[in-house]
Amino acid sequence: MIRVLFVCLGNICRSPMAEAVFRRLIDEEGMSEKVLVDSAGIGHWHIGKIPHKGTREILDEHDISYSGMTARQVEPADWDRYDYIIALDQQNLSDLKAIREKNGVEVRLFMDFVDGDESKDVPDPYFTGNFDYVYELIHSGCQRLVNHIKNKNFKEES
Template sequence: MVNVLFVCLGNICRSPMAEAMFRDLVKREGLDDRITIDSAGTGDWHIGHQPHQGTRDLLDRKEISYEGMKARQMVTEDYDTYQYIIAMDTSNIENMKQWQEGNTEAYVGRLLDLVPDVQNKDVPDPYFTGNFDEVYDLVNKGCQALLQKIKTEQGL
């Protein structure tokens, strides 16, 4: 089983959007029995909350399920559980280091590091910008690239 974790600041906008979109993509590819997906935040402000209304509205329009998703904060054990830990921006990468003990074998990187034709590798936070459509487009590109990376590396 391949385990993927998406990480952003509060786990209510970008990372749950990526989680829901990646789950949908993985299911459409027939790999949902081989890949598990979760998301977490580096902050603790929204623990237990549903995704942001803007994320829910967008996912509803795209007919992508976010059922049962609740925000949680990243924990040290995530480095042992997940083979791919995917951050939304550079500050998330920096914040995640507080939970990393020793060396990890997980791939840790930004989602847009996998998309060569995108100049800015940080997914903007729609909590502050309000631009959920832009984030959807970027996350979609990143999820496509991530799935290709996983399929190649894991022989799926």
């Protein structure tokens, strides 16, 4: 089982959107039994809250479920639970590394998986309001991450 954790600041906009989109894509690839996905936030402000209204609206528009998702905070034990920890911006990546680093866990910047965009950050729609653009980035990056995981971990099964 491969385990993936998406991380943003508060775990109500970007990371739950990435979790929901990624879950849909691994489902479509028939990898649901092989890949587990979750999301968390650096901060504690929204623990227990459902995704932001803008995130819910864009996911509803694309018929992607976010059922049962609630915000939680990253904890040091996540490095023992996950194979991939994906930060949605450079500050999140820096914060994650300050919490803990562990060999064998791939801690990456989400935008490393988005082709053709020079930005290193997925903009936070909590502040920008641009949920459509964020969805486009997340969908593109999640598709490439699915392919990366499939090629790296399940190549022999293809």
